[in-house]
Amino acid sequence: MxxxxxxxxxxxxxxxxxxxxxxxxxxxxxxxxxxxxxxxxxxxxxSQAGLVKREIIGLYDSLREAEPSATAIHNFLEMPLNHLGYSIRYIDVNAGLPEVSQAENAAAVVSWFQGALVDPALYFEWADKQAGLGLQFLVFGETGIRDLEEDGAALNLFLRHLGLRFETGFVMLTSASSELRLDSELVAFERPFYKILPGYSLVTRISRDGLSIASVLPPLRVAAERTQLAFIGARGAYVQPGFAIATDDVLNRQKWLIDPIGFLQRALKQERFPIPDTSTLMGRRIYFSHIDGDGWNNISYSSKYQGQKALSGEVMLRELIEPYPDLPVTYGLVTADVDRSEGGDDRGVGLVRELFALPQVEVASHTHSHPFHWAFYRNYDRAKELALIREKNVAQEPAAVGPVSWLSRRFFGESGKASFKNYLAQNVSMPRYYMRKPFSLVGEIGGSLAQAESFAPKGKKAKLFLWSGDTQPFEEALAHTRKLGVYNMNGGDTRFDRDWPSLSYVAPLSRQIGAERQIYAVSSNENTYTNDWTGPFYGFSQLHQTVDNTESPIRLRPYNVYYHTYSAEHDASLRAVRKHLDRARDGAYLPIFASQYAAIANSFFGVKLYQTSDRSWLVLNRGRLQSFRFDDARQWQIDLAKSKGVIGSKHHQNSLYVSLDPAVRVPEIVLKSSQSDDDEKVASITEARWQVYDLVRQPCRIGFRAFGFGAGEFQFRGLSSSLYRVKVRRENELVLSDDVQPLPDGSLRLDLAVSGMEPLDISLICNNWASTARMAVKGRQP
Amino acid sequence: MIRFLKYLSLYLLFLGIGYALVPGQTEKIAVQIKEQKYHEARKHLLASFEEDDSSPEEFLQLAEIAEQLGFVEEMHRMHEAYIERSPDDLWVLRKIELYHRLAGDFRGYVETLKAIARLSDEPEDRDKLLATLQFEGLYEEELSELSFFEAKGVLKPQQLGRLGMLHFQGERMEEAAAALARHHESASLAPKHWPVRLAYFHSLLEIGDFLRAETVALSLRETKEPWADFDFRSEFLRYGRDEYMREAEVPEGLATILSCVIRPKEGDQDCP
Structure with missing residues (x-):
């Protein structure tokens, strides 16, 4: 029918x-x-109202700060803003101010001008209009006025939104100032406040709303009201020049006077949202290591290899890589180093193959000819380069130490060939090291990646390009890496130790150049610890200060061990690197390849968050970033029953880290009070050394896939207290089966002494699961 | 000269030429160090090494070996032991300073900086110490070091200005005026010195040296710098001294009125 x-x-x-x-x-x-x-x-x-605004407009004056990466905003504010979950869109005030519609997704506007603008009146008119529409303004340093008499009215029209007004006058001799009031939480952050105040403008508070961070009564002779040195108002904040950062010209150092993170958090009136976090995976701090290939052909002076004329590349392989199969490392080869036609030495090719064959080693390129000054190649002129070689490529200092010797030894070692010497940089004024052939982006980036890849086992791809020299690539070079589908990294030179004792030396995540983005390395390398590799060669052993300071009291960055092949030249430098590798091996980290970190950092900028209720958010477009963070989160926990795609969460310090399942396209994060009585038993993984995906929860069963370096370490929560059977399969082959007993509180620590380099299927099934499952099937039958 | 001789002696020592001067074990080890046979040299040295009884050269050799091998703590211990015996050795003190700086021992770093600054003839060493104390907000120590070096007459104009300003801030006006006077005589006319010059002017008012204050004010006015139009006259008037800067500032009639308002004198016929 x-x-x-x-x-x-x-x-x-x-x-x-x-x-x-x-x-x-x-x-x-x-x-x-x-x-x-x-x-x-x-x-x-x-539901645009639900879109979490994560963009900050960074205004700069290109007549005083040539490009975004040269601005005070980039150097001082971008890192704290990144930490709080924001990215910065830089706009040159001379190139036209954004229309209202362009600014509607912005959480705030920030400026840190270095002097007067060309047209202050026009700027303040725009700022007044934007502030009137509700946009917050964070004004650091110079406001941009040329003359208070001339521009004061326009300035004050704008500043009223912040609850402030500029008065006529400037206190130069500040000694008779009195009644200095400082916010005890936010001021005297990295050093005590000034004993003698620098000069300040007379800025009075005109609104009751707001929080005075630092204020002072001017000298009696000035006959002025209390002046605000740093102030958070209703629609933003203002900090007078010299009162955010203290600098010392003799020491060439700077320190924050105010707590930048706390200040920005309050000034932005930041509402709670899950902050994309680039430092953590599966509840653990990320560890990664990468090596710039410089010095591959240098003879090592290590005592163990005394008299063998061993290459630094070989010593690095034997001493720093082979003994650590549990720690991934990304090696960026300078491909001309093993290219005879450039003046390199191809005797080391076998070693390169051996290195790239190791499973813990990721293939990368550290360029072909090692440019030192990338800007030189933006509008490349071979004739100009040849003229430079002819005129200036001579060893300027024959001394045993200094930049020439460093450069020469760093690349040329003892194995260079005299016939190529003219084309090998003899001093640091040369734009690159290997100059025999004309420069091209195709050869420098694509060619080098392909060449590095050719030394690796079939199928092992080069996914990362590591910038060389000044690490200041131009936009076209960055675009080239993107078009090749590889990530790029290096630069930033983060130090946060006794020698560079400030948060201001922790670099932001990236450098924006036009439409492209350069991902900064997480830490600086041994070069900055050893005075450009002139000694002390033990200097890099102090990396742990930066590692510790960027972990506590708040986790700012992953653990990155970044060095060059030439670290294998000396016993002291070898020992310094080993110290950090041992530390990483012994600690609770999640090791990944450097390309994955670059992917995570890159993904930070694309994440879109939609708030669906006051305690829940949808996460879109997160790319490779799988960790989100809530700060000041002691009173919160994840509602696993209502969340979607959440593997687990972990409280660490004052934050709550949430691990998302990469297999879930649009996860939803739902919070609940930590005091919540809902005693639901939802199994979750709070932390792990391996990366986890495809998590499936069933009654009395939890299954997932995982991979990683070293032994597997997992911490579960929410299990039932019955005995579980753990089964680990690799491509359907059972590699481990064992019984485990969670603690009465439902937690379980599981260590798997198997290799996780290839993904494994892992399941935990409680002993009565089969009967429970049968009962569930029976229950569905009519 | 002393520094040169010390470098020379170390050079000779490490090159093995010191063989004739330092016979035996020390020379043998110096040769091994030169040949970069650090492990062997260390082994030989430790075989006969006694902390209480070894020569300063042996401490230095062991420190050098430890540095090359990356035994950082051992290197530092040896340097410390050496400096106890030879406290004037700047070369080793700089090694100790570097260790403290890298290791994050701030107190050790500052104390070593002090020792170096007092021994050294290089002004950069003083600059570094004083800048560090100021930058880190250690104001009491800064004042103490500034005073020490001021007594030796080796402070730069800017440092004199800082010393004067610290006294000025602490309302020790006699000391402030003395230091600021020296600053006033030696500093350039750069705008960065202006607050200090102004403080000098005020310190003179405070100690009642109005004549000198007027001279200073006039000299500042003569510079024709943008900041030279400071209202000095009003400052004198605040101290009730209308006889100064009269012709240079406001018209006489107005000055009289101001004077009468600020400090009226009974029976003065000029006052309305």
Whole structure:
């Protein structure tokens, strides 16, 4: 009989019916998912109010700060803003100010001008309009006025939104100032406040709303009201020049006077949202290590290799890489180092192959010819380069130490060939090291990546390009890496230790150049610890200060051990690197390849968060970033029953870290009070050494896939207190089966002494699972 | 000269030429160090090494070996032991300073900086110490070091200014005026010195040396710098001294009125 309800206008029996029936189901599913997607898109489009604003407009004056990465905003504010979950869109005030619609997704505007603007009146008119529409303004340092008499009215029209007013006058001799009031939480952050105040403008508070961070009563002779040195108002904040950062020209050092993170957090009136976090994976601090290939051909002076004329590349392989199969490392080869036609030495190719064959080693390129000054190649002129070689490529200092010797030894070692010497940089004024062939982006980036890859086992891809020299690539070079589908990294030179004792030396995540983005390395390398590799060669042993200071009291960055091949030249430098590798091996970290960190950092900027209620958020477009963080979160926990795609969470210091499942496209994070009585038993993984995905929770069973370096370490929560059977499979082959007993509180620490380099299927099934499952099936039967 | 001789002696020692001067074990080890046979040298040295009884050269050799091998703590211990015996050795003190700086021992770093600054003839060493104390907010120690070096007459104008300003801030006006006077005589006319010059002017008012204050004010006015139009006259008037800067500032009639308002003198016929 014809089925009138059928979608088809004809009736076919037999297997065709089955076939078409299958198609029907697929079409129905397609319609259903299409409709669901349509609804989701409608929801997203119609709920702009739910979009968490994570963008800050950074205004700079290109006449005083040439490019975004040269600005005070980049150097001082971008890192704290990144930490709070914000990215910065830089706008040159001379290139036109953004329209209202362009600023509507911005959480605030920040400026840190270095002097007067060309047209202050125009700027303040715009700022007044934006502030009037509700946009917050964080004004650091110079406001941009040329003359208070001339621009004061426009300035004050704008500043009223912040609850402040500039008065006529400037206190130069500040000694008779009195009644200095400082916010005890936010001021005297990295050093005591000034004993003698620098000069300040007379800025009075005109609104009751707001928080005075630092204020002072001017000298009596000035006859002025209390002046605000740093102030958080209703629509933003203002800090007078010299009162955010203290600098010393003799020492060439700076320190924060105010706590930048706390100050920005309050000034932005930041509402709670899950902050994309680049420092953590699976509840643990990320560890990664990368090596710039410089010095591969240098002879090592290590006593163990005395008299063997061993290459530094070989010593590095034997001493720093082979003994640490549990610690991944990314090696960026300078490909001309093993290219005879450039003046390199191809005798080391076998060693390169051996290195790249190790499973813990990731292939990368540290360029082909090692540019020192990238800007030189922006508008490349070979004739100009040849002229430079002819005129200036001579050893300027024949001394045993100094930049020439450093450069020469760093690259040339004892194995260079005299016939190529003219084309090998003899001093630091040369734009790159290997100059025999003309420069091209194709050869420098694509060619070098391909060449490095050719030394690796088949299928092992080079995924990362590590910038060389001044690490200041131009936009086209960055675009080239993106078009090749590889990530890029280096630069930033983060130090946070006794020698560089300030948060201001912790670099932001990236450097924006035009439409492209350069990801900074997390830490500086041994070069800055050893005075450009002139000694002391033990200097890099102090990296642990930066590592510790960027972990506590708040975790700012992963643990990055970044060095060059030439660290294998000396016993002291070898020992320094080993110290950090041993530390990483003994600590609770999650080791990854450097390219993954670059991918995570890159993903930070694309994340979109939609707030669905006061305690829940949808996470879109998160790319490779899988950790989100809530600060000041002691009173919160994750509602696992209501969340979607959450593997687990962990409280650490004052924050709550949430691990998302990479297999879930649009996860939802739902918070609940930590005092919540809902005693639901939802199994979760609070932390792990391996990366976890495809998590499936069933009654009395939890299954997932995982991979990583070293032995597997997992911490579970929310398990039932019965005995569990752990099964670990690699491609359907059972590699481990064992019984484990969670503690009465439902927690379990699971250590797996198997290799996780290839993904493993891991399941924990409690002993009564089979009967529970059977009962569930029976329960569904009529 | 002394420093040169010390470098020379170390050079001779490490090159093995010191063989004729330092016979036996020390020379043998110096040769091994030169040949970068650090492990062997260390082994030989430790075989006969006694902390209480070894020569300063042996401490230095062991420190050198430890540095090359990356035994950082051992290197530092040897340097400390050496400096106890030879406290004037700047070369080793600088090694100790570097260790403290890298190791994050701030107190050790500051104390070593002090020792170096007092021994050294290089002004950069003083600059570094004083800048560090100021930058880190150790104001009492800064004042003490500034006073020490001021007594030796080796402070730069800017440091004299800082010393004067610290006294000025602490309302020790006699001391402030003395230090600031020296600053005033030696510093350039750069705008960065202006607050200090102004403090000098005020310190003179405070100690009642109005004549000198007027001379200073006039000299500042003569500079024709943008900041030279400071209202000195009003400052004198605040101290009730209307006889100064009269012709240089406001018209006489106005000055009289101001004077009458600020400090009226009974029976003065000029006052309305």
């Amino acid at each position: 014809r089925n009138d309800c059928s979608l088809y206008s004809f009736y076919i029996e037999g297997k065709w019916q089955l076939f078409l029936g299958g198609i029907t189901r697929q079409v129905r599913a397609l319609i259903f998912y299409g409709f669901a997607l349509f609804c989701f898109v409608c929801f997203i489009n119609n």
